[in-house]
Amino acid sequence: MDGLPGQRTTWTFLTNHARILAAIADDPKMRIRDLAAHCRLTERAVQKIIFDLEQDGYLSHTRVGRSNIYRIEPDTVLRHPAEAGLTVATLLSVLAHDEVRRTSRADAGAPSDDR
DSSP states (O other): OOOOTTOOOSOOSSOHHHHHHHHHHHOTTOOHHHHHHHHTOOHHHHHHHHHHHHHTTSEEEEEETTEEEEEEOTTOBOSSGGGTTOBHHHHHHHHHHHHHHHHHHHHHTOOOOOO
């Protein structure tokens, strides 16, 4: 199965909330418009996800001029009982490690070993 960039699937491994959190971890100054484009969501969906994450204490923001700077609360525990005890920092460390590996392989022109 080819992972074409525009291809839609019926399900994914990560939720949109996890994608937004990971994107903010990469760039805490990212605009909602850019988050939406990066995660392939509408701006309204991103606004709702950010609201959800802030309401539950995973994220906060500081207004600087016309922009927001987001701050992730790394010690906040994940919500689902199956992830009991795992923190946001643990989740993001796994995603960041994978992103570094994927990026370095793409830069080197090597085929991915993702399955």
